[in-house]
């Protein structure tokens with residue numbers, strides 16, 4: 269007997285959850301043109317400003333975190349390499365921002 273219809277289709281389950289870009293204020297140019305898209309599969313947030321083109325694609329986010337959390341991390345990194353900036357300490361004054 270010949271078996272018919274033997275083409276097995278691979279079941280490909282794609283969980284393509286569309287992430288809606290969130291727009292935040294850009295720490296670099298100050299405009300509300302900073303889009304944050306969270307890649308849940310990689311656990312990273314991709315941040316990009318449509319105005320000054322500042323970009324960060326390496327912000328780690330956990331499952332419970334949202335774009336606003338990624339935004340906070342991005343701002344922290346932007347101003348102080350991930351360290352919280354303390355302004356109440358005379359010795360640890362953050363250097364003035366460079367305007368390029």
Ligand SMILES: [Zn+2]
Nearest residue numbers: 294297317320
């Ligand atoms: Zn910008």
